[in-house]
Amino acid sequence: MPPRRHRPTLKDLAARLGISESAASFALNGRPGVSEETRRRVLDLAKELQWAPHHAARTLSGITSMTVGFVLTRDVREFGMESFYLRLLTGAQSVLSTRGYGLLFQMTSAVDEELAVLRRWSEERRVEGVIISDLRRGDPRPAYLKELGLPAVLAGGPDPKKLLPCVTVDDAAAMRLIVDHLRATGHRRLAYVSGPADLLHVHRRIAAFRKAAAGSLAEPGVIGTDYGDEQGLAATRWLIEAPVRPDAVVFDNEVLAVAGVRALRSAGLSVPADISVVSCEDSAICTALQPSLTAVQRDPAVFGEAVAAKLLRLIHDEPVPDADAQQPNLAVRESTQQR
């Protein structure tokens, strides 16, 4: 590996052209103070020498760091096949990069670790703002970010204390869509295999499910899991061994749904003939499976784009639109059928 080439500095440019550093700086930044001819010469030379401003130097002299952070606290084992986060990241990143922002990514395994990362990033002035997600009950992050004064957007709010702006999907509406569909197609005993209830969005979904399905609830109506496929299997088995078997099961994401379908099959039940299945999260696997799974659609990439856009507005002190709720859509597929 050759030694990293000595990068030309502004001083080099200026010296080669016999002008001052400031003139070069003006020229390169499109500010007044230099003649058009000088500007051209500077730009040409800069291109020739492959000059680019030193990021740290720029940041130090007051320009922002042009970086946004994204911390994700997640049990690594849970990352089985969920594609949600990568797609979210993809979307956020695409908006950021077109605006010249970089995305600093870090995963942590616990909330206090995440707090430490946020704090370090803030103190080091390494990021202009951050994206956080997966708010839990009593989550310390919104207040902490507020205290740090670090711009932040919550992917998947809302924040109950309204400390942070957020981009959210209307979880209750999504759940109503599902339940309405199931009832309209003749289902009368609905069950829901949810994620961990201390996740706020799960909590909202459970509440919405209970409310919407009132009168048509199976017993048990809701079973919590850790989003892992083993618990998905177990929960489903439990449901079908209940005295009165549900005629439709809603799963919180596609991982659980896949596990559920498997459990149903190995119990000799057919989907959708015996039991209908719905996933609250869509992904390629829902259409690839047989039967394909009825699922709530929301494009995680679009979601990520909205989050990033909102964060940039926040960073630039532009007015931030209040609630950015993506309206969910239900893709009805083969796994639900008229009773």
Place this chain on the structure above:
Amino acid sequence: MPPRRHRPTLKDLAARLGISESAASFALNGRPGVSEETRRRVLDLAKELQWAPHHAARTLSGITSMTVGFVLTRDVREFGMESFYLRLLTGAQSVLSTRGYGLLFQMTSAVDEELAVLRRWSEERRVEGVIISDLRRGDPRPAYLKELGLPAVLAGGPDPKKLLPCVTVDDAAAMRLIVDHLRATGHRRLAYVSGPADLLHVHRRIAAFRKAAAGSLAEPGVIGTDYGDEQGLAATRWLIEAPVRPDAVVFDNEVLAVAGVRALRSAGLSVPADISVVSCEDSAICTALQPSLTAVQRDPAVFGEAVAAKLLRLIHDEPVPDADAQQPNLAVRESTQQR
């Protein structure tokens, strides 16, 4: 949102303690030149005021930027459900963060865009090194990185021109594992639904497959796809409509495999009774499906860890071990059965 708190600087610390900036700097960086007592006072005050070194200032004064980049050029549509990259990212990130490095992530949609990103990062001195992946035939990146003098590690090599160090999985060995297993279980007409052949690892797999399966090849033996599930469906249909139907099909990843199983089923064929199926990539879905899929196992997170570790060695001019080939393992599951 309260205004971002004014961050204390070294000067502030020094002033409050009545000492010079340099003394404070010495104390904070654990170098000699200050008494233990002064050091304590500085450290205490720093903690009290939540002082942290300004990242840009540090970088500017010669300390490295403590950042590593990861660019991914990928057709966004292909990100259906592949979890590989998120897991790779997870692994790399975990190693980096324990060493205090940040991970700058960017996705691009074409190779020349990626080159531009790499160049900008290098010129701006924004990253110390980068991770790249998915080398294609005639890929310009290794030479370009060499020219930039930017440390880089290839995730999933080897680089045919040996310009870049890499961490690799022995693709040929993986393919031999598969083929040996299939032959040992009595399969005699093997077919392979691969990814795009201009990806080098796909190319290697195809060659290895052709060689290992010589004498037991179906006709057609290999069909290329774009990794999308539609082409997976089409390729599989084509295979089973061939005059002599294969008795086992190898799919390049789980996305293709899932699509393939679906195609087989809808053609009235049973897996594994009529046709065995193997996936070259494992993920939760392979075990969740029914039948569960026999697949080559390699932990993308471990892979990512190895890549990051290697990059750090490279950055620090430590000797870089030559070939870091992860030995693949074949998880035999329900989708392959004795003929």
Place this chain on the structure above:
DNA sequence: GACGGAAACTAATGCGCTTTAGCGTAGGGA
């Protein structure tokens, strides 16, 4: 009691850039 030397600091410089203030020169209006 003078001297070498370590210890504990301070002063000053530089990293590469942005920005403000300042300084000639040319042109235009009175």
Place this chain on the structure above:
DNA sequence: TCCCTACGCTAAAGCGCATTAGTTTCCGTC
């Protein structure tokens, strides 16, 4: 003719830190 302004540019300061070269004080030593 003189003044005022606009222009094109230079000089200098500053961002926050690391680091090197000095400076002072104190100690042990012969």
